[in-house]
């Protein structure tokens with residue numbers, strides 16, 4: 079499996095604090111069958127053309143020297159799109175593994191129209207925006223995500239959020255059910271979060287093929303700078319059962 083969103087560069091943002099902490103997480107990843115991890119520290123949109131700050135370079139060198147066997151780490155950033163990104167972003171300085179794919183995020187209360195406009199601006203630079211955890215945003219619905227996706231956006235749902243009850247968890251599961259998630263990632267901050275968490279739920283919902291696409295085929299294609307594949311919606315039968323069960327649970 080491949081995880082393209084993590085905060086494991088030690089000491090550079092709100093993620094892992096030390097190299098040892100990051101190494102512990104990477105060992106836990108390897109034990110669950112994860113082979114590739116993108117380190118994606120937070121970065122302001124206005125700085126994407128500058129590349130990584132010196133502190134990120136130093137942390138990358140420090141972590142690279144201690145990566146556990148069986149894991150490959152890749153460079154990237156999680157870019158806050160609270161302002162227009164400069165055209166020079168097309169230089170791919172902070173994209174995922176130097177590919178066309180740029181991981182982006184927004185503030186939680188951002189209106190859907192602002193998200194759409196910013197995603198379109200990224201596309202106009204020739205890059206492909208990868209929207210991190212849309213289920214966190216208050217404007218996230220199946221319809222808004224469908225519209226963002228139609229702009230050429232890759233949708234990254236948080237794997238561990240899929241295990242949460244109600245609101246945010248429901249939104250994450252609804253996106254996967256509808257075939258609107260393109261990849262899953264853990265957004266690990268030096269903690270327990272792991273993409274393998276999603277395997278049980280996908281297995282219970284007849285989503286074995288979707289699991290392969292979300293966790294292996296599509297993220298691999300992105301690292302290789304190739305186009306990704308469509309992910310089919312999950313079979314309807316289980317969805318109907320979920321509504322029937324909910325109906326009884328609410329009585």
Ligand SMILES: [Fe+2]
Nearest residue numbers: 083085156265
């Ligand atoms: Fe993140």
